[in-house]
Amino acid sequence: MVNLDITFLGTSAAMPTADRYLSSIVVNRNGTLLVFDAGEGMQYNFIRSKIGFNKKTMMFITHMHSDHILGILGFLQTLSLQGRTLPIDIFGPELLYDFIVENLKLLHIHLTFQLNIHKISGSQGVLVEEKEYNILYCKSEHGPGIRSYAYCLHEKDRPGKFDIDKAKAFGIPEGELYSLLQQGINIVNNNRLVHASEIVGKTRPGRKIGISGDTRPSNILCNFFKNCDLLIFEATFSSSELAKAKESYHSTAVETATLAKLASVHKLYLTHFSSRYKDLNALLKEARSVFLYTEIALDLKLIHVPYRY
Numbered sequence: 001m002v003n004l005d006i007t008f009l010g011t012s013a014a015m016p017t018a019d020r021y022l023s024s025i026v027v028n029r030n031g032t033l034l035v036f037d038a039g040e041g042m043q044y045n046f047i048r049s050k051i052g053f054n055k056k057t058m059m060f061i062t063h064m065h066s067d068h069i070l071g072i073l074g075f076l077q078t079l080s081l082q083g084r085t086l087p088i089d090i091f092g093p094e095l096l097y098d099f100i101v102e103n104l105k106l107l108h109i110h111l112t113f114q115l116n117i118h119k120i121s122g123s124q125g126v127l128v129e130e131k132e133y134n135i136l137y138c139k140s141e142h143g144p145g146i147r148s149y150a151y152c153l154h155e156k157d158r159p160g161k162f163d164i165d166k167a168k169a170f171g172i173p174e175g176e177l178y179s180l181l182q183q184g185i186n187i188v189n190n191n192r193l194v195h196a197s198e199i200v201g202k203t204r205p206g207r208k209i210g211i212s213g214d215t216r217p218s219n220i221l222c223n224f225f226k227n228c229d230l231l232i233f234e235a236t237f238s239s240s241e242l243a244k245a246k247e248s249y250h251s252t253a254v255e256t257a258t259l260a261k262l263a264s265v266h267k268l269y270l271t272h273f274s275s276r277y278k279d280l281n282a283l284l285k286e287a288r289s290v291f292l293y294t295e296i297a298l299d300l301k302l303i304h305v306p307y308r309y
């Protein structure tokens with residue numbers, strides 16, 4: 001069982017409100033932290049969430065707008081003041097490199113760990129390949145001249161269910177033979193060939209988490225987020241502000257719910273709300289009229305994502 005927990009550190013768009021910080025999401029996969037965007041002050045909620053600093057960490061930046069990146073510097077400084085030595089990899093649009101390097105220089109921030117800054121190029125692909133999961137990226141639509149990306153955490157297939165009763169009935173001793181069967185390798189036990197498929201079920205799909213960043217909805221993103229167990233997608237505006245959403249290259253709650261429905265996602269979380277909305281129930285209601293399995297993201301809300309298969 002691999003835990004997959006998501007914490008919203010900030011859910012407000014453009015400017016913070018009394019109870020909403022700026023964009024940042026942490027995915028904690030069995031102790032590895034994947035941080036998506038780092039809006040100003042994200043480290044406050046990071047501390048409040050008690051996730052813990054000294055962990056393997058990767059950061060992914062959706063685009064170079066201040067409400068998504070100003071928290072990077074303070075976060076890196078705090079990690080250094082704590083004497084971190086574990087390296088961090090950070091991924092994002094080309095300008096991310098200059099933004100970080102120049103500011104570290106100007107502000108005399110001396111990092112105590114290695115920071116690897118990766119510039120994303122191209123429009124879609126695999127960004128990180130780990131043993132059990134990949135991080136994928138896809139170009140999103142946040143306006144002319146603005147490089148913006150959406151991301152997916154996609155776990156690789158897991159081995160099928162091991163039928164321990166059957167293994168015992170076959171007289172297979174626990175240990176190495178169990179492990180071979182679990183890996184799909186046929187074995188010989190008591191002069192009898194045992195096919196792995198007799199003991200172990202079909203491989204099961206891993207989980208898929210999607211994160212939109214700021215964007216208009218698009219067919220490309222709809223495909224990219226197909227069958228997500230959990231999709232976190234911006235809903236800056238209500239549908240009454242559609243013109244504003246189009247003009248500023250954001251999405252309305254109804255548009256986001258429509259995309260989620262078309263992409264057959266399991267669950268949708270709306271985030272990145274304009275500070276004009278004091279009560280988000282109207283946005284939730286709008287979205288649920290299209291896609292029932294919709295929730296509203298709240299700062300410091302923790303979500304566990306279980307296996308579906």
Ligand SMILES: [Zn+2]
Binds near residue numbers: 063214
């Ligand atoms: Zn933006």
